[in-house]
Amino acid sequence: MGQGQVRLGIDVGGTNTDVVIMRGQEVLASAKGFTTADVGQGIVRVVGECLAAWNGDRSDIGSVMIGTTQFVNAFIERRDLARVAAIRISLPRGDGVPPLSGWPLELRQKLDAATYMIGGGSFYTGKDYAPLDEDALAAAAADARDRGVESVAITANFAPMRPDIEERAAAIVRKTLPDADITLSASVGGIGLVDRENATIVNASLSRLARRVVTSFVQAFADLSINAPIYISQNDGTLISTEMAMRYPILTCAAGPTNSIRGAAFLTxxxxxxxxxxxxxxxxxxxxxxxxxxxxxxxxxxxxxxxxxxxxxxxxxxxxxxxxxxxxxxxxxxxxxxxxxxxxxxxxxxxxxxxxxxxxxxxxxxxxxxxxxxxxxxxxxxxxxxxxxxxxxxxxxxxxxxxxxxxxxxxxxxxxxxxxxxxxxxxxxxxxxxxxxEVANAVGAAIARVSGRVDKLYDFQALGREEALRQAAADAKAEAVKAGADPDSVEVIDIVELPMTHMRSGCVQVRARAVGSLLAGMNAA
Known part of the structure; x- marks a missing residue:
């Protein structure tokens, strides 16, 4: 992202909508106003005030970055949640703790999710311990359709190691529920089954709202005659496309405080x-x-x-x-x-x-x-x-x-x-x-970079520690470039080893994160 490019940073909170216009390290203008029920209307009003204060040419705006707490607020307030089918692929293993265990009772009642346990899954090594029960999966999809399900959460044992199992399951479900939003756990959480499944269900419950809110964002900037790619801030203070935000609203749940922290760092x-x-x-x-x-x-x-x-x-x-x-x-x-x-x-x-x-x-x-x-x-x-x-x-x-x-x-x-x-x-x-x-969160959105990260098991015994960590770093950098980062600017900022001491192997869980500047001219979906 060039230093001369004008950026529009926005934070849409539950109470206020904050806006800044920046070029390089300089804040050119700022504005603050109340968030409206239709978030697009509030954005149009506050961005309009900021544009008037700036008095520049809106065609110079090269990118728009938005941070929002709309999705996490909706989940906390138990509103605008989609009807979810939670499908766990793990039998004959992984059935000791049923789906939605530990959830607040009033939330379970509000969500009224349909849950299904299906045969199939793999060990941590990636080797199958049971084939995918396609007949049971098709029957579950038919039952979910009859219950009026709008969104589906699919979780399989060790899915980050074998994402193809969930992908095959999704293809079967789509035949019966072609219009449903489908969230695969391998794209959402880490290794642990229950916590990863919980995150997948949360994401699935917010999918319809995410599409509506992000569409409102996009329409707001069309109404403002701002023709620039739009990005959404995610939990780690970096950017994702609008298409990614619609598919994975859970990625944005902590964007508000994260942008405030990043904005504070920039301003001081x-x-x-x-x-x-x-x-x-x-x-x-x-x-x-x-x-x-x-x-x-x-x-x-x-x-x-x-x-x-x-x-x-x-x-x-x-x-x-x-x-x-x-x-x-x-x-x-x-x-x-x-x-x-x-x-x-x-x-x-x-x-x-x-x-x-x-x-x-x-x-x-x-x-x-x-x-x-x-x-x-x-x-x-x-x-x-x-x-x-x-x-x-x-x-x-x-x-x-x-x-x-x-x-x-x-x-x-x-x-x-x-x-x-x-x-x-x-x-x-x-x-x-x-x-x-007072608008540090909008500043944090405006200065956000693009990130890539991996959370995988690497075989230290076969690869050696140095080579495994090198591969993890390379994988994280590749993810950042895939997300829209300038390859020349990408750097690894965090790498953590988590030895799997309960496993009889040389596998180590490695989490690596890389960030880079937004590539000028990138077109956000």
Whole structure:
């Protein structure tokens, strides 16, 4: 991606839509507005404001990068979910824990998924232990059709080693369900069966919504007469095509906090720091490591469902600019997690409302200039002091939980709710508030690069460790180029060995990630 190319970065959150226009390292213009029910309408309005502030030629815009939390929000809120058939290919093995085990009861009831256990599968070596039961699979597809299934999740034992088993199964299912969206687990998760299956079902449940939302994105830019390739931010802060986002919406579930962390790094020039993004409802605390968000090493939960999907290590707490301040007789009892959200401008005291929020406390304490300060002049000094103490105590506790060392580290403060922080924070060497901090997530989207990654078993005994790692690095680079990266810019930024000590072989699970700049002129699907 050339340094002279103009880029449009957008973050579509549950409350706000943020936009920046950038050329090279320079932010040319920015805008912020509320997200609308039809996300396309909100994009048209806020992007229009940003274009007016820039006053440039929109034909100069070479690429559009969008980060969104629309899909993960829908799953958390249990809305707009497709009817799913979960097909597990593992019999006579892999049946000890049935599909959807461990899912929240209310989510299982809402999803009302049809589940099927089918014969077939392979060992970790890739050798079949049972043939695919095609008759049972065809019968399952017919039953799913009769149940009104819209989307299918297919999971087979050790599918990352033998993806052809799931591909054969999908071909059989398509004969009966030609219009259904089909998600194959080999393209979604890691080695573990149950967590990978969970991620596949989550993805399948969001497939219809993803097509609708991404189509709305594309139409919005057609309405704006912006003829540039559109990319979507994924969980690791890199880009995928719109077509990939429609097929794999789960790839975008953590794009919001990831873009904030990447944007914070760009705006300050730091490569290692704590990042606190305070919005209207929550504060997201993440860790910047080597210029990228640190990934969690533990199981990840999406809307209460355990997956082995790769996600940034982010801690969210219920503290934001719209958080309710709960009071008793002459004292503050708690802050949040309830929030007035985007209704702050009508509910907050300083805006003429009748709800005491953390923003009102910040205005009364003199750390923010918003609304009418006279409307909070009656708040007692002791009560304000207690609230400010509690705000900082909650943030300090969260920061302490995200850190891996007691040594003080720099902290980058971003987001519209950053007005809540008015004092030094314990465990922090310095607090940085960069320019454009309020739209850091859109900046993170605009600067995103293209990634490629592999998560496979390599035979160290046969190949030797050095050759196996070289192959893993080469495979990750090839995936990045395939995704649209400039081959000359691709570099491996992460490679992890996970010895499979429970297996009698020299196989080692290797995770490798490579990133590169977007190749100028690439046409996103």
């Amino acid at each position: 020039g730091l490569t290692d720091a704590i990042v606190v993004d305070i919005g209207g409802t929550t504060s997201d605390i993440g860790f910047l490591l080597n210029n990228f968000p640190r990934e969690t090493t533990t199981a990840n939960y999406i809307g209460g469902v355990r997956t082995n999907f790769r996600m940034p290590d982010v801690l969210s707490i219920g503290l934001g600019g719209g958080s309710l301040v709960k009071t008793g007789p002459d004292r503050v009892t708690d802050l949040g997690p309830e929030s007035v959200g985007y209704r702050l401008v009508e509910k907050g005291l300083v805006f003429g409302g009748d709800v005491l929020t953390t923003t009102d406390i910040a205005v009364r304490a003199g750390s923010a200039r918003l609304g009418d300060p006279n409307r909070v002049a009656h708040l007692a000094n002791d009560l304000v002091e207690q609230a400010v103490d509690l705000i900082h105590a909650k943030l300090e506790e969260a920061i302490d939980r995200i850190k891996t060392s007691a040594a003080p580290m720099p902290l980058i403060l971003v987001g519209g709710g950053s007005i809540l922080v008015s004092r030094p924070l314990k465990g922090v060497s310095e607090v940085l508030r960069p320019a454009y901090a």
